[in-house]
Amino acid sequence: MPNIEEIGHEIAKKLPKYDAEYIEIHLEESQSGNITYRGKKLESVNKSTATGGNVRALAKGGGWGFVSFNSLDDLPKRIDAAIKQSKFISGEKIKLAYIKPVTDTVLADRTHNPADISLTKKKEILDEYNETIWSTPGIQTSSVGYGDGQKKTIFLNSSGSFISQERIDVQLRLNAVASKNGEVQQVGVSLGSRGNFDAVRGQNDKAKEISRLAVEMLSAPQIKGGEYTVVLDPVLAGVFVHEAFGHLSESDFVYENEQMRQIMILGKVFGGKELNIVDGAAVPNLRGSYKYDDEGTPATKTYLIKEGKLTGRLHSRETAAKMGEAPSGNARAINYRFPPIVRMTNTYIEPRTSTSFQDIIGDIKEGVYVKNWYGGTTSMEMFTFSAGEAYMIRNGKIAETCRPVMLTGNVFSTLKNIDAIGNDLDFNQGGGCGKAGQSPLPVSNGSPHIRIQHCLIGGK
Amino acid sequence: MEEILAKAKKAAEEAEVFMVSSEDTSVHFETNRLKHVQSKQSVSVSLRVIKNGRIGYATATTLDNAQELVNMAVETAQFGQKAEFQFPGLTDYHQFRIFDASVAKVSPETMTGLGGEMIAKIIKHTPGLLCEGVVGWSTETVNLMNSRGGQVSYKSSDFSLGIEAQLVRDTDMLFVGESATSCRPILETKEITSVILRQLDWAKRQASVRTKSMPVVFTTQGVASALVSPLMAAFNGKTVLEGASPIGTRLGQLVFDKRFSLHDDPTVSYRPSTRPCDDEGVTSRRTPLIKRGVVSNFLYDLQTAGLAKTRSTGNGNRGRGSMPAPSPSAFIITPGTTTFDEMVSDIKEGLVVEQLMGATQGNVLGGDFSGNVLLGYKIENGKIVGRVKDTMVSGNIYKLLNEIAAIGSESKWEGSFLYTPPLYLNNVSVASK
Numbered sequence: 001m002p003n004i005e006e007i008g009h010e011i012a013k014k015l016p017k018y019d020a021e022y023i024e025i026h027l028e029e030s031q032s033g034n035i036t037y038r039g040k041k042l043e044s045v046n047k048s049t050a051t052g053g054n055v056r057a058l059a060k061g062g063g064w065g066f067v068s069f070n071s072l073d074d075l076p077k078r079i080d081a082a083i084k085q086s087k088f089i090s091g092e093k094i095k096l097a098y099i100k101p102v103t104d105t106v107l108a109d110r111t112h113n114p115a116d117i118s119l120t121k122k123k124e125i126l127d128e129y130n131e132t133i134w135s136t137p138g139i140q141t142s143s144v145g146y147g148d149g150q151k152k153t154i155f156l157n158s159s160g161s162f163i164s165q166e167r168i169d170v171q172l173r174l175n176a177v178a179s180k181n182g183e184v185q186q187v188g189v190s191l192g193s194r195g196n197f198d199a200v201r202g203q204n205d206k207a208k209e210i211s212r213l214a215v216e217m218l219s220a221p222q223i224k225g226g227e228y229t230v231v232l233d234p235v236l237a238g239v240f241v242h243e244a245f246g247h248l249s250e251s252d253f254v255y256e257n258e259q260m261r262q263i264m265i266l267g268k269v270f271g272g273k274e275l276n277i278v279d280g281a282a283v284p285n286l287r288g289s290y291k292y293d294d295e296g297t298p299a300t301k302t303y304l305i306k307e308g309k310l311t312g313r314l315h316s317r318e319t320a321a322k323m324g325e326a327p328s329g330n331a332r333a334i335n336y337r338f339p340p341i342v343r344m345t346n347t348y349i350e351p352r353t354s355t356s357f358q359d360i361i362g363d364i365k366e367g368v369y370v371k372n373w374y375g376g377t378t379s380m381e382m383f384t385f386s387a388g389e390a391y392m393i394r395n396g397k398i399a400e401t402c403r404p405v406m407l408t409g410n411v412f413s414t415l416k417n418i419d420a421i422g423n424d425l426d427f428n429q430g431g432g433c434g435k436a437g438q439s440p441l442p443v444s445n446g447s448p449h450i451r452i453q454h455c456l457i458g459g460k
Numbered sequence: 461m462e463e464i465l466a467k468a469k470k471a472a473e474e475a476e477v478f479m480v481s482s483e484d485t486s487v488h489f490e491t492n493r494l495k496h497v498q499s500k501q502s503v504s505v506s507l508r509v510i511k512n513g514r515i516g517y518a519t520a521t522t523l524d525n526a527q528e529l530v531n532m533a534v535e536t537a538q539f540g541q542k543a544e545f546q547f548p549g550l551t552d553y554h555q556f557r558i559f560d561a562s563v564a565k566v567s568p569e570t571m572t573g574l575g576g577e578m579i580a581k582i583i584k585h586t587p588g589l590l591c592e593g594v595v596g597w598s599t600e601t602v603n604l605m606n607s608r609g610g611q612v613s614y615k616s617s618d619f620s621l622g623i624e625a626q627l628v629r630d631t632d633m634l635f636v637g638e639s640a641t642s643c644r645p646i647l648e649t650k651e652i653t654s655v656i657l658r659q660l661d662w663a664k665r666q667a668s669v670r671t672k673s674m675p676v677v678f679t680t681q682g683v684a685s686a687l688v689s690p691l692m693a694a695f696n697g698k699t700v701l702e703g704a705s706p707i708g709t710r711l712g713q714l715v716f717d718k719r720f721s722l723h724d725d726p727t728v729s730y731r732p733s734t735r736p737c738d739d740e741g742v743t744s745r746r747t748p749l750i751k752r753g754v755v756s757n758f759l760y761d762l763q764t765a766g767l768a769k770t771r772s773t774g775n776g777n778r779g780r781g782s783m784p785a786p787s788p789s790a791f792i793i794t795p796g797t798t799t800f801d802e803m804v805s806d807i808k809e810g811l812v813v814e815q816l817m818g819a820t821q822g823n824v825l826g827g828d829f830s831g832n833v834l835l836g837y838k839i840e841n842g843k844i845v846g847r848v849k850d851t852m853v854s855g856n857i858y859k860l861l862n863e864i865a866a867i868g869s870e871s872k873w874e875g876s877f878l879y880t881p882p883l884y885l886n887n888v889s890v891a892s893k
Contacts, residue, residue, distance in 0.1 A: 034782075035539075039702045044783045045536040046517035049528070052502075066498040070521040085497035088568055092495070123539055141702035177704045177825065184706055184826040225852060225891030226671055256491040257590055259628035337500060375821035381633040382850065384818030384832045406822055406830040408852055412631045458830040458852035458891055 002051065002072050004029055005164060008154040011075050015158045020059045020083045022096060024157040026294065027053040027072065028336040031115075032149035035122060037130050039141045045119065052336040057082035058096075063089030068337045097320035097327045099297050101160035106291045108166035112196040114148035115168075122146065125200070129207045133176045136211035138218070140179035146200065147171045153294075153336075161296040168195030169287070169442055171430065174207050178214035185217040185403070187388055189372070190430025192287050192442070199429070213389060213401070222403045223390060225459035229367035230407065230452045231360055234426035236373050236387055237447030241349050242433070243376040243383040244411055245270070245277055246445070249304045249312075250330075250435075251319035252342040253380060261323075268310045271415040274352055277305040279314060281329060281345035286444040287429045288345035295340055297329040304347075305415075316342050334438040341436055348446035351425040360420045360451050367393040368457065370405065373428070384408045406458040414452060422448035461605055464507055464526045469607050471534050472509035472516070476547050476606035478739060478778065479505045479523070483564075486596025487571045492579050492589075494572055498596075504781060507533045515540035515763070519781040544766025547606035553736035553743060555614070557729045560644045563597040563617040571595040574649055578623050581653045586627060586660050593623040597645070602735070610741045618732045619645045621652060625660075634663055634847070635815075635834060638681075641876055643730040659814065659835065667838035667846030669892045675810040675865060676853060676888040677803045677839075682813040683883055684874035688791060689820040690827045690857045691722065695749050697760035697775075697786045701768045704825055706858060707755050714753045717864040719796060722750040724759060724775065726789030732876040733790040740776035740784050747773045749791075761786045788877065795881040796867025803866055803884040805842035811890060812837045812844060813853055830854035851892040860885045 004027040015023055029051045036043045054068040055078045065085030067078045110116075126144050133142040148170045155163045175188035187210040193199030232240055247253070254260040280301030281290045290299055295317050302312040315323070316331035319342060331340035361369065372388030386406045392399040425448045432440020461477045468475035481503045488496040506519045507529050516537025520529050572595075579591045597619045605611045622639030636659040638652045678686060693699055700708040707715055726734050726744040737743050740762050748756045760768065761776030761784045776784035804812065811833070819831035833851045837844045861883075868881030 038698060041541060042539060043541055044515070044517060045539045046519065046781075046783060047532040047536055048519040048781050049525075049532075050519075050521045050781075052521060063494060064496040066496060067500070068498075069501045070503045071501065081499065085499070085568075088497050089494050092493075119535070119539055141704045177702075179704060179706075182706050184704055185823060186825055225854060225889055227893065257626075257628065259588075263628070263631055337502065339496070339498070375818065377818045377821070379633065379635055379817060379834050381631065382817065382832050382834065384821070386818065386821040386830075404823060406818060406852065406854070408818075408832040408850070410850055454893075456850065456852060456891060456893055458832075458854040459889065 004152065004154050007072055007075070008156050008162065012156045012162055014076065018079060018083060020057050020086065020158065022058040022158055023079060024056050024155065024295065025053065026336050027154040028151065030149055030151040032147065034145070034147045035126060037126065037142065037144035040130070040134060042123065054336050055079050055082040056339055057086045058094055059083055059086040061090060061092060062086035063092045063094070064339065066339045094318055095321040096317040099317060099327060102292065102296055103162045104292070106165040108168045108195055112198050113168060114170050114197040115150060117197055129174055129203060132204050132207040133174065133211045136208070136215060138178050138180070138215035139176055139211055141177045143175040145173040155292070155294065155296050157296060163292050163296055165290065165292060167290065170195060170197055170200055172200040172203070173430065174203065174210060176211040176214040178218050180218045183218060185214050187214040187217070192429040194285065194287050194289060216401050217403055220401045220403050223368060223405055223457060223459045225457055227454045228457055229364050230455040231367060231369045231393065232450050232452065233371040234424060234447050234449060235428045236370050236385065237349065237450045238428040238445035239373045239376045239385045239431065241277060241447055242344065242347050242445040243378045243385050244409055244414060245304065246279065246344045246347045247378045248380050248411055249279065249314050250342040250344070251313045251315050251323060254313070255319040255322045264310065264313070266310055269308055270305055270310055271308040271418055273307050274421050275305055275308045275415065275418060276303065276350035278303055278350060279344050279347045283346045286346040286427060288443040293329045293331045293340065294333045295331040297327045297331065299329040302328050314342050314344065316340065332441060334441050338438050341438070343435065343441055344433060344443050346444045348425065348427065349421060349448065349450065351423050351448040352421045353423055355420060355422050357422055357424065357449050360422055360449050361393050361398070362396045364393045364396060368405070369393050369398055370407065374404065381412070382408065382410050408456050408458065414455065417453040417455065418450050419453055420451035422450065424448045461523065461603060464523065464529060465605055465607065467526050467530045468507055468509050468533065471530050472511035472537065474510040474547060474607045476508045476604070477505065479503070479603045480600060482598055482600040484596055484598030485568070486594055487568055487575060489575050489579060489591060489593040492583060492591050494575070497568055505529065506778065506781070509533045509537055510543045511537040513542050514538070515543050517783050541763070543763065545762035547608045548610045548741045549608040550610055551737070551741065551743060553612060555736055556727060556734050558616040558643050558734050560617050563619045563645050564599050566597055566619070566645050574621060574647065578649045578653050582623065582625055582656055585657050589625045589627050591623055591625045595621050604741050606741065612737055612741055614736055616735065617643050621646055621649065623652060623656060625656060636660055636663065641732055643732060662837045662844050663835065663847035665846035667848055669811065669838055669848045669851055669890060671891045673887045674890055675807050675884065675886050677810070677812045678883045678885065679812060679814045680872040680874050680880050680882055681815060683880045684878050686813065686816040686819040686829045686831060687857055687883070688878055690824050690829065691791065692788055693824050694827070695758050697758045697764045697768060699825065700758045701764060706827055710755050713755060715755050715858070716750055716753040716861045718753040719867055720750055720753050720861055720864060721794035723748045723792050724788050724790065725792050726774065728790065731790060738774045738776040739778045740772070742772045742774040742776060744774050759786045759788060790876065791878050793880040795869050795871045797869050798866035798884065799869055800882050803868065803882065804839055804844060807839045808841055810839045811848065811853065812839060816853055827856045827858045829857065851890060854889045860888065
C-alpha cells in the first residue's frame with residue numbers, strides 16, 4: 001500500500017509553485033467489511049480496501065476544477081488538470097472565508113474497534129438476531145445487514161494546512177418481513193456508531209420487537225388520509241427535523257439565490273418560543289461528529305433556530321464568504337470521488353425540561369402516534385417523512401396499532417404547528433443522508449417526543 | 461487480472477475476477493452559470509472465490525496487491541454461502557452497439573454550450589428561474605475472467621444532459637426538471653427544454669384539490685417516481701425465493717390488467733443499460749415479466765437461480781464493490797393507444813402527477829406508494845388548470861394496475877432504467893390540506 005501521509009508531505013512541498021489562488025488535496029485509504037443475511041441464511045461476507053484521492057483547484061477568476069482518481073501516481077499531472085479546468089471557467093469571483101492553517105493529527109478511538117472483533121464472533125452475534133426474528137410465528141423472511149469501516153484521510157491545502165484524520169464507523173440494520181394472503185408488511189431498525197462495536201451488541205429485544213410488530217401490522221387497519229394531531233417519537237422527530245428544517249439551513253441552497261436569501265433572513269420566525277434547533281459536528285461521540293471538516297475548518301455547534309427564530313446556518317468556506325458569515329465547518333464529502341459540499345452533521349431539537357410524554361398525549365382526543373422511520377426527503381419548502389410504526393391516540397391514550405404512514409409538511413407552517421416538546425432527547429444514529437449524488441453520509445439526528453397540530457397524513 | 465486469477469486458483473477451487481475502469485468529465489452549472497468542471501478516473505477490482513464449496517468475496521481499487529485481495533476473499537469464504545452455481549465458460553457474446561468513441565471527444569466548450577443553450581431558453585420563458593445543470597460523458601471498460609475459461613471484455617460510453625430549475629416566489633417554490641442519457645453524444649437540447657417549458661406552462665397557476673379518490677394520470681416521470689420501485693422489488697428473484705414477493709407464487713396467473721405488459725431488456729442499441737452479458741458473464745437477453753397481465757418470469761443471477769432451481773436470466777448486477785445480485789437492466793412497459801391529451805380530456809376532476817416525493821419510502825414490498833406531489837397538476841373538465849401543492853397521493857400498485865383506465869401511446873426513457881408511456885389510473889387516494 002502506498003503511504004498516503006508520505007505522499008501528502010511530498011506534494012505539499014510542491015504546492016506553492018502552482019499558478020492558482022487555492023489548491024486542496026484529499027488522499028484517502030479505507031478498509032471495510034460487510035455481512036448480510038437474507039432469510040434464514042447468511043447471504044454474503046465481503047471485505048474491501050480502497051485508496052484514492054482528489055485535487056480541487058481555484059485559479060484567479062476561475063470556477064472550481066476537480067479531479068478524482070484511484071491511482072496516486074503522478075499527482076502533479078492531476079493538479080495541472082484541476083487548474084486547467086478551473087481556468088476554463090471565466091469571470092467567477094469565488095472567495096473563501098479565512099481559516100487559520102492547521103497542522104494536526106486526529107486518531108480514532110480504538111477501544112471498541114469493530115476491527116478487533118473476529119468474523120466468527122460477529123457472525124455469532126448476527127446469527128442470534130436473525131434466529132430471534134425467525135422465532136416469531138408469522139415471519140416470512142428477514143434481512144440483516146452489518147457493516148464496519150476504517151478510514152484515514154489526509155487533507156492539505158495551499159494555505160499550509162496538513163490534517164490527518166481517522167474515523168471508524170459501525171452500522172447494523174435488522175428487518176423483519178411478515179406476510180399473509182399475498183399481503184406483505186415489514187418493520188426494521190437501524191443502528192450506528194462512530195466506531196464503538198458495543199452499539200450493535202445486545203439488540204435481541206429490538207429484533208423480537210420488530211418481528212412482533214411486522215406480524216401485528218398484517219391485521220392492522222390503514223389510517224384514513226387527512227390532517228391529524230400527530231405525536232412523533234424521538235427517532236422519527238429526528239428524521240423530521242433533518243428533513244423539515246436541516247436541509248433548508250444548508251447555505252449552498254441560499255447563498256446565490258436572492259429570493260431564498262430574503263426568505264432565510266436571520267431573525268425570521270419559524271416556530272414557537274420553545275423551539276431550539278442545533279447542528280454541530282463539535283457535539284461529541286455521535287455519527288456526525290468530527291474535529292475538522294473536508295475543507296480543514298474546525299467543527300462547531302450552530303444554533304439554527306433559537307426560541308423559534310432563525311439564528312444561524314451551515315456553511316462551507318465559499319458560502320460563508322459570500323454571505324459575510326463565519327464558516328461553520330459543514331463542508332463534507334462522502335469520499336474522495338466527490339468535492340466537499342455543505343452538509344449536516346448531528347442535528348437535533350433541544351429538549352424542554354418539564355414536559356413528559358404523558359403531558360404530550362394526555363389531552364389529545366383523537367390523534368396519531370408515529371414511531372421509527374423508513375426515510376424522508378425534502379424539496380426545501382415541502383418535505384415528507386415516513387414512519388415505521390403508527391398507533392391511534394384516543395382520549396389521551398395509545399390505542400390500536402395501524403399500518404405505517406407517510407407524513408408531509410410545509411416548512412413554513414409545520415414548524416409553527418409544533419405545540420409540545422418533550423424532555424426525553426434521544427439520537428437516531430442509523431441513518432445516512434443523501435445530497436447531490438453523495439449518499440449515505442454518516443449523520444445523526446435527534447429530538448425529544450414532539451407534537452404537531454394539523455399534520456397531513458397520506459392514506460386511503 | 462491474470463495474476464490475481466492464477467493466485468486465487470491456487471488458494472481456492474474456483475475464482476472469478478471482475479474489473480471496471482472508467483473515466484468521465486462533466487461540466488456543472490449553478491444559478492444559471494458554469495461553476496464546476498470535474499473529471500474522475502476510477503478502477504474497481506472484485507474477486508469472487510469458491511473454497512470448500514463456499515463463496516468468498518473481496519474488492520480493491522488497484523490490481524497491485526493481488527495476494528492481499530486473494531487473502532481477503534479466502535478469509536470471507538470460511539463464512540460465505542454455499543455456492544449453488546458454476547461460473548459460465550467461454551461464450552460467444554453478441555456485441556451490441558454501446559460504445560461511441562466520439563463521446564470522449566465532446567469538448568468542455570461544447571458541453572458548456574449545450575448547458576448554456578438550455579438555460580437561456582428556459583429563463584427566457586420564465587425570467588427569475590434559477591437553473592442547475594450537468595452535461596457530461598463517461599467511458600467504461602469491463603473485464604471479466606474466471607477459472608472455467610470464461611472471459612469477456614467490452615467498452616461502453618455514456619452521455620447525459622440534465623437540468624433542474626427552481627422558481628421562488630415568497631415562500632412558494634416550484635421545481636421542474638428533465639434529463640436525457642444515451643451511449644452517443646446528445647447534441648440536440650430541444651427535447652429536454654420542451655418538457656421543462658411544458659411543465660412551467662402547466663404550473664403557472666395554482667389549483668386546489670379536495671381529499672378523496674380520483675383518477676390520476678402518471679406522466680413518464682410520474683411512473684418512474686411512484687410506480688416502478690414496487691415492480692422492481694416484486695420481480696427480483698431473491699424476493700421471490702424468500703416468499704416476500706406478493707406475486708412470487710402467481711407465475712402464469714393473471715395479476716395485472718390484460719393490456720399491461722412489461723419486459724426487461726438489456727439489448728437495446730445505444731442505451732446505457734445495454735451490454736453483451738451481465739456482471740457474471742451470463743449472456744444478455746430480453747425477459748418478458750408481464751405478458752398481457754400474466755406474470756411470466758422473475759429476474760435471476762447465478763446464485764439465486766441455483767437456490768431457486770432455475771436458470772440465471774442474465775440479471776446479475778454489481779453495485780460498486782458489492783456481490784452480484786439480481787436487478788433489472790431496463791424495464792420496458794408496452795405502450796397502449798391513448799394519447800396523453802386524450803387521457804386528460806377524459807377526466808372531469810383528477811390529477812396529473814410528474815414527481816411524487818418520498819413515494820418509495822413506504823412498504824414497497826407490499827406494493828404501496830405514498831408521497832407528496834412535488835410536481836403535479838389539477839384536471840378540471842378535461843383541462844389542466846394549474847399546479848397542486850401540499851397534496852399527498854397514495855395507492856397500491858396491485859390494486860391500481862389491475863384496472864388501468866388507459867395506457868399511453870407516447871413512450872419515453874426515464875433515466876437508463878425505464879422506458880414507459882404515461883399511465884391513467886382510476887380511484888387513486890388523494891389527501892390535501
